[in-house]
Every structure is written in structure tokens, then in C-alpha cells.
Amino acid sequence: MEVYSRKPPARRTTDRIKVGIADFAVGDSESTLSTSGLGSCVGVALYDSRAGIVGLAHAMLPAGEGKTDVAKYVDTAIDALVDAMSDEGASQGRLVAKLAGGSTMFEFKSTDESVGDRNVDAARATLAALRIPIEAEDVGGDHGRSLELDGATGALHVRSAAAGRQTL
Known part of the structure; x- marks a missing residue:
């Protein structure tokens, strides 16, 4: 499976794959993908159970159409993650998603909706x-x-210090 980020893809060397901020990765049934530091960022986990392919994106901002740093933006990160998973044998029609993050970490009076909500x-x-x-x-x-x-x-x-642990 491939690991993707702002840098050119590199072949994974371990079954534990770390996903950084503004990054995404694809793994197989022997992989564990992890990320930390999700505040207002959103984590998007995708899974194709039949193909045994998983993907995880850690995106910072809502919209990035036309931007070159696709993993930084939710919309383009999801599109790129789906494409990368398809390249590894996943079928878009079999994918299911799980979301986490999107917190309101700071209050700004000038906007109606937080970055996390968006x-x-x-x-x-x-x-x-x-x-x-x-x-x-x-x-x-x-x-x-x-x-x-x-x-x-x-x-x-x-995992969260404030809310404990749960499994989705």
C-alpha cells in the first residue's frame, strides 16, 4: 500500500502508518493507520471490507478546489484518498466512511460557523x-x-483526554 502526503508517495515500510496533518495514507488488512492532533481538522476514514483496503485523511480546511496541496483540504483530500484506494483495488461503490474531529477549539465572534463545523x-x-x-x-x-x-x-x-476512548 502507498503512503501519500505533500511529498511524492513512498512505499510503506511498516504495518503501522502515521498520517500527518494535511496528509493521507492507504493501507491493507495488516495495516494500522493513525493520526493525532485533530482539533478543528477532520479525520476521514474509508474502508472497503471486501478488498481489505483502508484509507485515512487528516484535512485542515474545508475547500481546496484548484489548490495543489490536495491533502490539506477536506474535499480534495477525500477525492484523492478515494482515487488512491481505487488504485490499490478498492471499489468506490463498496466504501464506507467514518468521521472524527471538527471541534470548535477557539471562539471567534466574527463568523457564524467554526472551521471545525465547516x-x-x-x-x-x-x-x-x-x-x-x-x-x-x-x-x-x-x-x-x-x-x-x-x-x-x-x-x-x-481517543480524547476530554472524552475518553470509543470505537466507531
Whole structure:
């Protein structure tokens, strides 16, 4: 499976794949994909159980059409992740999604909706346009999260100092 980021793709060298901020990765049934530091950022986990392919994106901002740093933006990160997973044998028609993050970390009086809320809205809209169902979510609130995606089961483990642990 491939690891993707702002840099050219590199062949993975371990079954544990770290996904950075503004980054995404694809793994197989023997992989565990993880990311940390999700505040207003949104984590999008995709899973094709039949192909045994998983993908995880950690996106910072809602819309990036026309931008070159595709992993930084929710809409373009999801599109790129779906393409990368398809290249590894996943079928878009079999993908299911799980979302986490999108917290309101700071209050700004000048805007109606936080960056976190807009990131979650962008993820939902992009997934709906691609006809990828959202199976579970842990979004919003005012706390950070860390994620671990199990390639064998598609389970998304969410950790937070404020909200504890849960599995989606």
C-alpha cells in the first residue's frame, strides 16, 4: 500500500502508518493507520471490507478546489484518498466512511460557523456527492482527538483526554 502526503508517495515500510496533518495514507488488512492532533481538522476514514483496503485523511480546511496541496483540504483530500484506494483495488461503490474531529477549539465572534463545523459539513457533502455512506461519527465538541484505523476490521478507535476512548 502507498503512503501519500505533500511529498511524492513512498512505499510503506511498516504495518503501522502515521498520517500527518494535511496528509493521507492507504493501507491493507495488516495495516494500522493513525493520526493525532485533530482539533478543528477532520479525520476521514474509508474502508472497503471486501478488498481489505483502508484509507485515512487528516484535512485542515474545508475547500481546496484548484489548490495543489490536495491533502490539506477536506474535499480534495477525500477525492484523492478515494482515487488512491481505487488504485490499490478498492471499489468506490463498496466504501464506507467514518468521521472524527471538527471541534470548535477557539471562539471567534466574527463568523457564524467554526472551521471545525465547516470541515465536517464539507466532509459530509463530499462523501454524499461520491455516494459513500457515513457509518459513524465522533465530531464537534471542544476537544482534540487521536485516531487509529484498524485495517483488518475497519474499526476507528478515537481517543480524547476530554472524552475518553470509543470505537466507531
